[in-house]
Amino acid sequence: MKQILAKDKAIIISNTEVLFLDHPSTIFTDDDVVVKIGKTDEEVKTVLTVTEIKKALGISKVKYSTKATKNELLSKLYDEKVISDITPVIGK
Numbered sequence: 001m002k003q004i005l006a007k008d009k010a011i012i013i014s015n016t017e018v019l020f021l022d023h024p025s026t027i028f029t030d031d032d033v034v035v036k037i038g039k040t041d042e043e044v045k046t047v048l049t050v051t052e053i054k055k056a057l058g059i060s061k062v063k064y065s066t067k068a069t070k071n072e073l074l075s076k077l078y079d080e081k082v083i084s085d086i087t088p089v090i091g092k
Helices: 041-047 050-059 070-079
Strands: 002-006 009-013 018-021 025-029 034-038 084-086
Touching (some): 002 034, 009 050, 034 050, 050 070
Antiparallel strands (some): 009 018
8 A cells, every 4th residue: 555645636547547636635545556746737747657658548448559659658648538537526
């Protein structure tokens, strides 16, 4: 079990889903879950490795070329809506 403080943004890649947090959170998760944090969307995207991006695409069964560059894979990750946005509901 690990605990990660995400002050701004985070991408979480588990074995079954990919989530994006856009608010301060403390994330409690299993050790095998990928959690990348940053101040901006761009910062979070750049810290993802090619292997982590491919894992996220594989979870959603998005096809990609094995020769694709990191930028091409990142485009697929965002264009194919692989990432679920978790936005807090205030006042409900």
